[in-house]
Structures are given as C-alpha cells and as structure tokens.
Amino acid sequence: MIRLVETAFDPGALLSEFTRGRSETGAVATFTGIARAEAGATTVLELEAYPGFTEAEIGKIAEQARERFGLHDLAILHRVGKIGPGEPIVFVATAAGHRRAAFEACDFLMDYLKSRAPFWKKEHGPGGARWVEPTAQDHADRERWT
Amino acid sequence: MIRLVETAFDPGALLSEFTRGRSETGAVATFTGIARAEAGATTVLELEAYPGFTEAEIGKIAEQARERFGLHDLAILHRVGKIGPGEPIVFVATAAGHRRAAFEACDFLMDYLKSRAPFWKKEHGPGGARWVEPTAQDHADRERWT
Amino acid sequence: MARVLLFGPLRDLAGWRERDVEAASLAALRGALAAEDAALGEALGGPGVQTAVDQALVRGDAPLSPRSEVAFLPPMSGG
Amino acid sequence: MARVLLFGPLRDLAGWRERDVEAASLAALRGALAAEDAALGEALGGPGVQTAVDQALVRGDAPLSPRSEVAFLPPMSGG
Numbered sequence: 001m002i003r004l005v006e007t008a009f010d011p012g013a014l015l016s017e018f019t020r021g022r023s024e025t026g027a028v029a030t031f032t033g034i035a036r037a038e039a040g041a042t043t044v045l046e047l048e049a050y051p052g053f054t055e056a057e058i059g060k061i062a063e064q065a066r067e068r069f070g071l072h073d074l075a076i077l078h079r080v081g082k083i084g085p086g087e088p089i090v091f092v093a094t095a096a097g098h099r100r101a102a103f104e105a106c107d108f109l110m111d112y113l114k115s116r117a118p119f120w121k122k123e124h125g126p127g128g129a130r131w132v133e134p135t136a137q138d139h140a141d142r143e144r145w146t
Numbered sequence: 147m148i149r150l151v152e153t154a155f156d157p158g159a160l161l162s163e164f165t166r167g168r169s170e171t172g173a174v175a176t177f178t179g180i181a182r183a184e185a186g187a188t189t190v191l192e193l194e195a196y197p198g199f200t201e202a203e204i205g206k207i208a209e210q211a212r213e214r215f216g217l218h219d220l221a222i223l224h225r226v227g228k229i230g231p232g233e234p235i236v237f238v239a240t241a242a243g244h245r246r247a248a249f250e251a252c253d254f255l256m257d258y259l260k261s262r263a264p265f266w267k268k269e270h271g272p273g274g275a276r277w278v279e280p281t282a283q284d285h286a287d288r289e290r291w292t
Numbered sequence: 293m294a295r296v297l298l299f300g301p302l303r304d305l306a307g308w309r310e311r312d313v314e315a316a317s318l319a320a321l322r323g324a325l326a327a328e329d330a331a332l333g334e335a336l337g338g339p340g341v342q343t344a345v346d347q348a349l350v351r352g353d354a355p356l357s358p359r360s361e362v363a364f365l366p367p368m369s370g371g
Numbered sequence: 372m373a374r375v376l377l378f379g380p381l382r383d384l385a386g387w388r389e390r391d392v393e394a395a396s397l398a399a400l401r402g403a404l405a406a407e408d409a410a411l412g413e414a415l416g417g418p419g420v421q422t423a424v425d426q427a428l429v430r431g432d433a434p435l436s437p438r439s440e441v442a443f444l445p446p447m448s449g450g
Contacts, residue, residue, distance in 0.1 A: 011165055015176070016158025023183040023232035029252075030161070030176045031245060033371070037169040047371065048299055050363055053347045078371050086169035090371050099177060099260075100287070103253050106175075110245055114370040120300030121369040131301045134370045141246070179450070193450065194378055196442055199426045224450050236450050260449040266379030267448040277380045280449045 027102035037085035069105035173248035183231035192268040215251035294360040340367035373439040419446035
C-alpha cells in the first residue's frame with residue numbers, strides 16, 4: 001500500500017490493519033514522522049506532491065526494498081498539503097520473517113523518502129515561508145545503502 | 147511504560163496512544179514481534195516471566211536506552227502466558243527528535259529483549275514441548291551494542 | 293498544445309501552477325515560456341530541475357502531442 | 372522459612388513452581404532442596420542458573436528471613 005493523503009491520519013489505525021492476520025510474519029517495524037513545532041519556529045509545514053508520479057517513484061523504491069530485504073509486505077502513507085505541529089507526516093511499516101530485515105527495510109525506506117522522494121516542502125513560520133531542501137545528514141543517511 | 151500482559155493486545159492501539167499529543171518529537175519507531183506458525187511446527191508459545199523482577203530488569207535497559215539515544219519517551223509491552231500463532235508477543239516504541247535515534251533505540255531494546263530479558267520460553271508443537279534458549283544470532287545481535 | 297505543471301519554488305516564481313501552452317515539442321514549449329517570463333525561462337534550465345512528459349522523466353527535447361502533460365520538477369525536498 | 376520460586380525448565384524438573392521451605396540461609400535452603408530431590412539440587416547449581424533473594428540477584432550464600440522470597444532463574448530465553 002502506497003498512499004498520499006490530504007487529511008490527518010492515525011498511525012496506530014494503520015498498524016492495527018497492517019499486523020492483522022499474519023501468521024508467518026515474525027516482525028513488523030514501523031516509523032512515524034511527526035511535524036515538530038521547533039518551539040514555535042515552524043507553525044505549518046506544506047508538502048506538495050505530483051499525484052501519480054510521486055506514488056510511482058515511491059513504488060519503485062518500495063519494490064527495491066521488498067527484494068533487497070525479502071519483505072513479506074510494506075505500507076507507506078504520506079501526508080500532503082498543510083500539516084500542523086504534532087501531526088504525523090509519514091508512516092512506513094515493513095513486515096518480514098525476522099526483525100533485522102524489518103528494521104533495515106524501514107530505515108532504508110525512510111532514508112529514501114526523506115532525501116529523494118518527489119515532494120516539495122515549505123515551512124511556514126513567524127518570519128515567513130521558505131522552501132526546504134534535504135539536509136546534508138539526509139543525503140549521508142541515504143548514501144549508507146549504496 | 148513497561149508492562150507485561152496475559153491477554154492479546156493490539157499494537158496499533160498502543161501506537162495511537164504513544165504518538166498522541168507530541169509536538170517536539172519528530173520520530174517514533176516501533177517494533178512488533180508476532181508469534182510465527184512456522185507452517186504448523188509451533189502451535190503455541192508459552193512465555194513465563196518473574197513478575198516484578200522482569201519489569202525491573204527491562205526497566206534498567208530502558209533507562210540505558212533513554213540516555214544513550216536521548217529518547218523523549220519509550221513504551222514496552224510484552225505478552226506472557228500462552229500465545230497463539232499470529233498473535234503479537236512484544237511491542238516496543240521509541241520517541242526521539244530525529245529518526246536515527248528512534249530506530250537505533252528500538253533495535254537496541256529488541257536485541258536486549260530477545261537475548262537477555264528474564265523470560266522463559268516454551269514452544270508447544272505437534273511433537274511435544276521444548277524450552278527455547280536465545281539463538282547464536284540473538285547473541286550476535288546484542289553484541290553489536292557493546 | 294500541452295498541459296504544463298509547475299511544482300515547488302517554480303510555482304511561486306511563475307505565479308501559476310497549471311496552464312495550457314501551444315507547443316509541438318519541449319524545446320518549443322521552453323521557448324514559449326521564456327519569451328513570456330524570462331525569469332521562469334531561466335529557472336526551468338536551472339540546476340537540478342527535471343522534466344517529466346506524461347509522468348516519465350525525459351532529458352533533452354521531446355515531441356509533444358496536444359494531450360501531453362509536461363511537469364517541471366525542481367530539486368525534490370523529500371517528505 | 373522462605374518462599375521458593377522455580378522458573379522455566381527448573382519448574383518442569385521439580386514438578387512444582389512455588390513452595391515454602393524452612394531455611395535460615397541460601398546454603399541451607401539449597402541443602403534442604405537437594406536432600407529431598409537430588410536432580411533438582413544438581414540443576415540449581417547448573418551453568419547459568421542465577422539466584423534472586425527478594426528480587427535482587429545474589430552470588431554465594433545469603434541469610435534468609437522468614438519472609439524472604441528466593442527465586443531460582445535458569446538461563447533466560449529472552450522474549
């Protein structure tokens with residue numbers, strides 16, 4: 001499941017659905033990214049996607065992750081539009097036979113999503129709005145997998 | 147939150163509760179361990195704890211994780227008693243400012259829980275029951291953190 | 293004729309997000325956009341700006357049909 | 372007198388999980404258990420078996436009060 005949503009979502013509801021009815025999956029790892037208030041420095045985050053293209057590009061990486069880590073399943077849900085502090089931005093879940101594969105695949109997918117996925121991000125704060133690019137740390141994190 | 151429970155639980159409900167109302171936590175990682183059917187080889191898993199002692203020992207490692215990874219919060223819930231295939235055994239959630247710390251702390255806690263936590267585990271299968279000890283892989287996983 | 297989509301900072305720069313433009317090729321389309329808005333024309337050729345025709349990335353020129361969708365994608369910020 | 376708890380395979384070996392045993396020290400307690408069940412006595416001294424008095428791990432001997440809780444913990448399997 002790869003999905004973009006414009007409204008707030010509950011990562012717990014996604015995890016409930018993702019874990020249900022698995023009898024051969026020993027391990028489920030998840031990651032939830034939450035918009036930080038940064039002590040008032042960021043009031044709203046605005047994320048733009050290219051519908052269709054963005055899901056397809058994420059899908060390519062999801063396929064890589066499935067093969068590389070032998071995943072049984074995965075789910076990626078990403079908010080777009082305006083996101084307030086404390087609201088979840090992204091949820092990734094990975095299911096595998098054993099925990100190492102589930103953790104690594106989740107970590108890999110997040111490194112990709114944070115540094116290369118087709119989103120454009122604007123931070124609205126008290127001093128105005130600015131477009132954000134991935135940090136050097138984001139690029140370094142992604143390089144770990146090459 | 148460190149808790150042992152004797153009945154089935156929904157990891158999603160725990161994640162919903164854990165993510166609620168966080169405005170400075172950018173990252174929540176979770177792990178859910180699920181009892182595998184092993185294609186019929188294991189029918190029921192039985193986990194014994196030493197109530198009080200088991201939570202206290204897990205609490206010591208939780209404190210280590212908090213300090214080492216700068217966690218904002220963590221939650222550990224572990225089933226005890228008889229667990230059927232497909233049922234969650236353990237849920238770990240970690241909250242941190244950034245994703246690397248959340249992932250690593252979750253991974254660290256699981257390596258400890260799988261190899262050293264005060265549980266005694268019996269597998270009931272078609273051929274009878276046997277007590278299980280940690281695998282060589284479990285020990286090797288834990289050694290990564292020393 | 294093609295449907296043109298701008299994303300991220302390109303949209304702010306141009307002041308629009310989506311328009312129909314008369315052009316038989318990507319090169320002609322770029323020319324038409326630059327003739328009308330020099331700053332946008334320059335930005336479209338800027339570092340890291342990618343172009344997608346009908347949701348597939350293309351390099352260099354490409355023919356456009358009347359129903360082509362052309363997207364200009366500035367460097368992606370990740371989610 | 373102390374409350375004795377056995378866990379994991381020790382419980383299966385002894386056939387009981389929890390009992391009160393008359394003993395003023397850990398050493399005396401081990402002696403009493405071994406006198407009654409030699410296999411259990413041997414297992415309690417086996418590799419990796421730890422002993423907790425009132426939920427704190429102890430090595431060697433220790434005095435026991437009438438309300439002490441003594442737990443014999445075979446190698447832990449993890450969860």
